[in-house]
């Protein structure tokens with residue numbers, strides 16, 4: 095499935111957890127930054143997502159960023175500017191939304207490095223840094239679907 099669609103579905107699911115809130119936010123997929131994975135603009139009520147990074151990490155890893163930014167939105171809707179950005183209220187929302195990583199600063203570069211994109215004949219694969227090093231050194235890995243060897247791109 096298209097990654098943008100996955101993000102939108104995830105947002106809808108999270109919205110349904112807060113039926114008491116009247117959501118009006120907008121979603122923008124054009125965040126271009128090498129360091130910012132996602133952002134929430136409190137003033138404009140816009141969630142920004144970074145597709146360049148999302149494509150590198152895959153949705154499964156990026157999902158936590160979607161939760162992270164959505165939790166900021168929830169905090170804004172519930173408390174406005176009266177609480178800390180990554181305070182205990184935010185952490186509680188993160189837990190409620192089943193975020194894997196509750197900490198405020200997530201080093202997603204680590205994930206990008208450890209999920210390197212390679213290809214076979216049928217699709218893209220994301221492999222760990224260690225596996226990538228072994229692949230570079232001549233180790234062969236086969237795709238389970240097409241039985242072709244994984245290739246570095």
Ligand SMILES: [Zn+2]
Nearest residue numbers: 162166180198
């Ligand atoms: Zn944050």
Ligand SMILES: [Zn+2]
Nearest residue numbers: 214216237240
């Ligand atoms: Zn394949």
